[in-house]
Amino acid sequence: MKIRLSIAVACLGAGAIACPAFALDFPARKPGLWEIQTGEGTGKSPAGAHTMQQCIDAASDKAMRDMGQGMGKDMCSRQELRADGARLVMDSVCKIGNTTATSHAVLSGDFGSAYRMESQSTYNPPLMGRAEGTSVMEAKWIGPCKADQKPGDMVMSNGMKMNMLEMMSNRPKK
Template sequence: MKIRLSACLLCLLAGAVAGPAFALDFPARKPGLWEIQTGDGTGKGPAGAHTMQQCIDAASDKAMRDMGQGMGKDMCSKQELRADGGKLVMDSVCKIGNTTATSHAVLSGDFNTAYRMESKSSYNPPLMGRAEGASVMEAKWVGPCKADQKPGDMVMSNGMKMNVLDMMNTRPKK
């Protein structure tokens, strides 16, 4: 259950990754249906790849970027984004419960047809028994959203469907 929950959280963050606003703005993603595969880069074991689909339009993509920015303000003491040779490089230091996560990520792609993020993190104290972690996220635009989908809809690899915008609107306000 912990692995599924963390995979779900990773997928939610993957949707928001097109996003937290730092000193440099992330490019907006092309509206439509995106297929996002996340994993540890090896494709092996319980941390192997998970694939989800996400339907977005300009407003839902912006809302997810704003959500990522809010999460970053609440959890992170450092968030830096810079352009480096046609790629975006992110460095962050964030609190996850009692653990401090120090992460470095590199994003590449055009955000119209595909993008990729490779990240490495260290956890102090270890998070769920791990002192280090790596992940790879690959996203590709697959076409218009399906007829039964609305912006914000995500379909997880296990078939579970949720709407991130609805979840954001029902969470308690601070």
């Protein structure tokens, strides 16, 4: 589902696991170039995947996590994050327009070379005709950022390039 994938990308992929404030902190990702693949399904690789690349440093990674925390405060009535062995488990209840999205996500990996998130959500009332859905996000560190990239740069699967830090600095303040 495009809306859910966009939220997942904005909140988790682009935001380096950027989600609302939790008692437990997400690990910071290794600086450099990350390839992030998102899609629906639960196979080893996401079905119908979309791939993007993101250049980060410690400051841009933190800024995008902070942005996600701000978004979550406005949209979510429940946010829980807990460690389950080496995995992180997130449960949330968020409003997307008139729809309440109840989600359960499991994150695994080391955040230095790779991580994976599998999520399941229900929508009440249905969102764009769907009452439930699943998604998978896989991210891997592929090396230093390219010479023409700066922290915050994202290259979407269609080749469109944007800088998340610049977009964040241009958004209206509350």
